[in-house]
Amino acid sequence: MGVMIKKPEHVAGSAVPAIMIGLFVAFGGVLFGYDTGTIGGILAMPYWRNTFSTGYINKKDGKLDVTSSQSSEIVSLLSAGTFFGALTAAPVADFFGRRLGMIASTVVFTVGVILQTAATAIPLFVAGRFFAGFGVGLISAIIPLYQSETAPKWIRGAVVGCYQLAITIGLLIAAIVDNGTKDRNDTGSYRIPIAVQFAWAIILVVGMLILPETPRYFIREGKNEQAARSLSRLRRLDVDHPALVEELAEIQANHEYEVSLGKSTYIDCFKGSIGKRLLTGCLLQALQQLTGVNFIFYYGTSFFTNSGISNSFIVTVITNVVNVCSTFPGLYLVEKWGRRPLLLFGAIGMFVCQMIIASVGTALPGSTVANKVLIAFVCVYIFFFASSWGPVAWVVTGELFPLKSRAKCLSMTTASNWLLNWAIAYSTPYMVNSGPGNANLQAKVFFVWGGFCLICAFFVWALIYETKGLSLEQVDELYGKCNKAWQSKGFRPTISFAEVQEVRGSVGGQGRHLSLADIEADVGRKRSVAGQGEYMEEKAYEV
Numbered sequence: 455m456g457v458m459i460k461k462p463e464h465v466a467g468s469a470v471p472a473i474m475i476g477l478f479v480a481f482g483g484v485l486f487g488y489d490t491g492t493i494g495g496i497l498a499m500p501y502w503r504n505t506f507s508t509g510y511i512n513k514k515d516g517k518l519d520v521t522s523s524q525s526s527e528i529v530s531l532l533s534a535g536t537f538f539g540a541l542t543a544a545p546v547a548d549f550f551g552r553r554l555g556m557i558a559s560t561v562v563f564t565v566g567v568i569l570q571t572a573a574t575a576i577p578l579f580v581a582g583r584f585f586a587g588f589g590v591g592l593i594s595a596i597i598p599l600y601q602s603e604t605a606p607k608w609i610r611g612a613v614v615g616c617y618q619l620a621i622t623i624g625l626l627i628a629a630i631v632d633n634g635t636k637d638r639n640d641t642g643s644y645r646i647p648i649a650v651q652f653a654w655a656i657i658l659v660v661g662m663l664i665l666p667e668t669p670r671y672f673i674r675e676g677k678n679e680q681a682a683r684s685l686s687r688l689r690r691l692d693v694d695h696p697a698l699v700e701e702l703a704e705i706q707a708n709h710e711y712e713v714s715l716g717k718s719t720y721i722d723c724f725k726g727s728i729g730k731r732l733l734t735g736c737l738l739q740a741l742q743q744l745t746g747v748n749f750i751f752y753y754g755t756s757f758f759t760n761s762g763i764s765n766s767f768i769v770t771v772i773t774n775v776v777n778v779c780s781t782f783p784g785l786y787l788v789e790k791w792g793r794r795p796l797l798l799f800g801a802i803g804m805f806v807c808q809m810i811i812a813s814v815g816t817a818l819p820g821s822t823v824a825n826k827v828l829i830a831f832v833c834v835y836i837f838f839f840a841s842s843w844g845p846v847a848w849v850v851t852g853e854l855f856p857l858k859s860r861a862k863c864l865s866m867t868t869a870s871n872w873l874l875n876w877a878i879a880y881s882t883p884y885m886v887n888s889g890p891g892n893a894n895l896q897a898k899v900f901f902v903w904g905g906f907c908l909i910c911a912f913f914v915w916a917l918i919y920e921t922k923g924l925s926l927e928q929v930d931e932l933y934g935k936c937n938k939a940w941q942s943k944g945f946r947p948t949i950s951f952a953e954v955q956e957v958r959g960s961v962g963g964q965g966r967h968l969s970l971a972d973i974e975a976d977v978g979r980k981r982s983v984a985g986q987g988e989y990m991e992e993k994a995y996e997v
Contacts, residue, residue, distance in 0.1 A: 487624025539591020563589025800842025815897020
């Protein structure tokens with residue numbers, strides 16, 4: 455196995471257009487990351503605390519602040535909005551298309567940014583958080599969908615993983631901007647970080663006006679000629695090139711096969727193989743949140759301050775730099791190691807780091823040694839997350855589902871991510887802070903996150919299938935023929951869905967009741983007969 459990720463020699467055309475388009479679309483992750491990352495710093499800004507406080511005095515520094523319940527409301531309302539936005543993404547992406555769906559999502563997001571920028575009190579600020587969250591939720595479900603449907607299979611994992619890279623870049627930019635405006639004694643201290651988001655929205659909308667719709671969406675809508683032109687643009691091949699015709703035929707055959715099995719209602723998403731995949735995707739996204747990473751990015755600044763670290767804003771910038779840099783190894787390893795090994799590696803590494811942080815922080819609270827250990831192992835923990843569960847969770851969920859139900863299932867898996875995101879954002883102040891009604895866990899909260907990281911490892915072993923190198927249509931064959939996740943590494947596709955449709959068509963109405971195993975056996979017999987025929991022709995020619 456070579457070190458570099460190279461395009462297979464037998465693959466025709468160029469992957470550059472599809473990769474560049476996928477990378478640009480990933481820019482939507484900057485909206486996601488920046489919007490979620492900026493709030494932690496804003497909550498700690500002196501001017502913002504004075505402006506939005508309703509009279510509560512923080513006992514730590516004796517200054518005006520918001521209460522734990524108000525902090526929970528402000529942070530978690532974005533996650534509540536994203537939850538409903540993600541659920542709405544399926545009808546939006548299926549009705550308007552993936553491309554126009556992203557444009558509409560950005561418009562909703564912009565409304566939320568306007569409300570937050572104009573706010574001088576909690577109610578309007580919270581309303582803005584909800585609308586911005588609704589837009590981010592829509593975007594967070596549609597972007598991996600668009601990327602998965604356009605990227606070549608041999609580098610799809612790295613392309614979709616760039617969405618997570620963009621999220622980390624957004625988090626880093628938010629930390630830098632917050633650090634630059636935190637000492638301003640006017641509304642610019644919080645309005646500048648919020649208003650910067652207009653730039654991200656404009657860039658994304660202008661780009662999406664130029665980019666093509668996905669060929670798989672056109673196939674779903676029965677627009678085969680437009681699908682051919684879209685795929686031609688992505689692969690840089692003529693519409694009548696044999697390789698393009700073959701890929702398009704396989705996409706169409708797979709869709710026709712899935713449609714022939716029944717309708718694609720929300721109830722159908724919970725049945726059979728699709729239901730198993732939906733459970734896997736929802737648990738994967740939920741566990742990504744339960745690793746505790748957004749505890750660091752939502753409340754890290756406040757937590758580091760309360761732990762006795764003097765310059766908490768700088769520490770937050772450092773953790774975000776680590777987050778960005780550590781995502782790059784993940785983009786490489788997801789195609790070299792595969793999905794399962796990388797997720798296992800990350801889960802075990804995060805578990806060890808969480809246990810060390812929790813143990814030292816509990817044994818030596820507030821000490822210089824404990825603070826150094828806290829910062830060091832938070833950074834190591836972020837490395838393990840950013841190089842594994844950060845990008846790979848989006849990669850796997852983007853690959854799991856058949857075309858007819860892909861938008862619906864992907865919206866539900868993304869919604870499960872945001873549901874847990876909301877739960878953690880809402881509950882964390884009560885779990886960590888001191889005071890009446892709070893658990894005052896402080897560093898002991900890392901025992902909780904560590905426990906979930908251990909669960910992550912068992913989950914990957916039991917339920918995550920290895921999909922590296924498979925087309926989205928071949929993933930359907932994988933789930934149709936491989937019953938156990940730990941046996942999936944040795945899977946090799948043996949039939950195409952064009953052959954499946956040919957066999958089913960040859961037996962008439964009985965075809966829809968044939969299993970993939972039955973069809974594979976029939977295809978094998980036909981190939982054997984064809985091979986014997988070619989052999990006899992060669993012998994006859996020699997004679």
